[in-house]
Amino acid sequence: MISSRTVTEETKAPAAPEISSGLWINSEPLTLKSLHGRVVLIEFWTFACYNCRNTLPAIKKWDAQYRDKGLTIIGVHTPELDYERDINNLKHEVAGLGIKYPVVTDNDYSTWKAYGVEAWPTLFVLDKQGGVRWTHVGEGAYDETEQVIQKLLAEEPAH
Helix, strand or coil, X not given: CCEEXXXXXXXXXXXXXXXXXXXXXXXXXXXXXXXXXXXXXXXXECCCCHHHHHHHHHHHHHHHHHHHHCEEEEEEECCCCHHHHCHXXXXXXXXXXXXXXXXXXXXXXXXXXXXXXXXXXXXXXXXXXXXXXXXXXXXXXHHHHXXXXXXXHHCCCCC
């Protein structure tokens, strides 16, 4: 299943749920509140997922291209298989895959459930106020996702 949903108007964007506590890799613990004023892309993924691996080149490209322009990417690692729950396995995979953006564990599925996720990978793009402006389930829609990122980066933050 591949699907995308855009909320175009800032005023109608639902607030994104806060990320539940997990162990953070490549970063100190982050909160969406602390990221106010930045565009945030949240990717729900797991390292043994073939489709998740296929999305990595695009996500890593966006991190490199837009991090200094106001984008923060957070990988929420929600394991499907038992060996994916092991933090050492996850750290090994994050390093081996060349992931430089923050990754947080979601072994209890609390963030997954808060966002209503049903499949790997699922992307959420949040505006500078923390509103969900774009979601995409599955691979693909890379150009559309990048256009949303660019549009949100260009928006003036509300005060």
